[in-house]
Amino acid sequence: MDLGLKGKIIVVTGGAKGIGAAIARHLAAEGACPVIVDREEQASWELVEELREAGVAAGAYIGELSEPTNCREAVYYTSREYGRIDGLVNNAGINDGIGLEYGSPEEFMTSIRNNLLHYYCMAHYALPALRETQGSIVNISSKCAITGQGHTSAYAAAKGGQLALTREWAVELLKYGIRVNAIIPAEVSTPMYEAWINTFEHPEEKLHRINAKIPLGNRMTTAEEIANMVLFLLSERASHITGQHMYIDGGYVHLDRAIDAIANSINGTYGSLRLK
Numbered sequence: 001m002d003l004g005l006k007g008k009i010i011v012v013t014g015g016a017k018g019i020g021a022a023i024a025r026h027l028a029a030e031g032a033c034p035v036i037v038d039r040e041e042q043a044s045w046e047l048v049e050e051l052r053e054a055g056v057a058a059g060a061y062i063g064e065l066s067e068p069t070n071c072r073e074a075v076y077y078t079s080r081e082y083g084r085i086d087g088l089v090n091n092a093g094i095n096d097g098i099g100l101e102y103g104s105p106e107e108f109m110t111s112i113r114n115n116l117l118h119y120y121c122m123a124h125y126a127l128p129a130l131r132e133t134q135g136s137i138v139n140i141s142s143k144c145a146i147t148g149q150g151h152t153s154a155y156a157a158a159k160g161g162q163l164a165l166t167r168e169w170a171v172e173l174l175k176y177g178i179r180v181n182a183i184i185p186a187e188v189s190t191p192m193y194e195a196w197i198n199t200f201e202h203p204e205e206k207l208h209r210i211n212a213k214i215p216l217g218n219r220m221t222t223a224e225e226i227a228n229m230v231l232f233l234l235s236e237r238a239s240h241i242t243g244q245h246m247y248i249d250g251g252y253v254h255l256d257r258a259i260d261a262i263a264n265s266i267n268g269t270y271g272s273l274r275l276k
C-alpha cells in the first residue's frame with residue numbers, strides 16, 4: 001500500500017531514540033523527511049546521518065522541549081529549512097515516577113512541563129504551517145492514562161491530558177481539515193523502558209512476568225509496530241479518522257487476562273480442550 005508520504009515533512013519529537021527513532025526510520029523508508037526534535041544531540045545526528053547515508057532527507061533540531069521557546073524555534077527551523085510541515089508527531093516523554101506519596105507539587109509541575117506542555121506548544125506553533133498543508137497530528141500517549149500504574153501521578157496526568165487534547169484539537173481543527181489522533185502503547189522495548197526495568201532487583205524476572213500478561217504472543221510491542229500505525233494515521237489512507245485513541249498493545253489493556261493461559265497454550269491441555 002502506498003501511503004503517499006513521499007516528500008512529506010514530518011516533525012517527530014523525541015525522534016532520536018526508541019519509538020520516535022522507529023517512526024523517523026519508517027518515515028524515511030516511505031520517502032518522507034523526518035525532522036527530529038530531541039535534546040539528545042549525538043543520538044539525533046547519528047540517526048540523521050544514518051538516514052542521509054541511505055539516501056533520504058532528514059533533519060534535526062536539538063533542544064529541551066520543556067522550554068516553550070525551543071518548541072517555537074524547532075517549528076521555525078523546520079519551516080525555514082524545508083518550507084512546509086505536513087505532520088507533527090508529539091512523542092517525547094519520560095515516565096519520571098513523581099507519585100502522590102513520593103513527590104511534591106513542584107516536582108509534579110516540572111513533570112507536567114516535561115511531558116504535557118510541549119505537546120501543546122508544538123501543536124500551537126506548528127498550526128499555521130499545518131493549516132497550509134492540511135497536515136495531521138499524532139500524539140503518543142500511554143496506557144498509564146487508562147489503567148494507572150502507581151507512583152507516577154504526574155506522568156499519568158500528562159498522558160491523560162494528551163488523550164483529552166487529542167479529542168479537543170480534533171474538534172477545534174475540523175474546520176481546517178487537520179486530523180488529530182492518539183496512540184496508546186503499553187509495553188515497548190526502548191531505552192526508556194530498559195532504564196525502568198533495570199530499577200527492579202530482578203529485571204529479567206520482572207520482564208518475564210510482564211510478557212506473560214500480554215495476550216497476543218506473550219511479548220512486548222515493538223517500536224516498529226507503533227511506527228506502522230503512526231505512519232498510517234499521518235497518511236491520506238487515514239483520511240476519515242480523527243479524534244481517535246488507538247491501542248497498539250497486543251490486547252494488553254482490553255482483553256480478558258484470565259483467558260491468557262488458554263489463548264496462549266493452543267498446544268497444551270487447555271488449548272486442545274478449547275479447540276474441540
Ligand code: NAP
Binds near residue numbers: 037065187
Ligand atoms: P525513549 O526511549 O526515552 O526516547 C525518547 C526520546 O525523547 C529520548 O531521546 C529522550 O531524551 C527524548 N526526550 C524526552 N523528553 C524530552 C524533552 N523534554 N525534550 C527533548 N527531548 C526529550 O522513550 P520511548 O520509550 O521511546 O517513549 C516515547 C513515547 O512513548 C513517550 O511519550 C512515552 O511516554 C510513550 N510510551 C512508551 C512506552 C514504552 O513502553 N516504551 C509505553 C507507553 C508510552 P532522553 O534520553 O534524554 O530522555
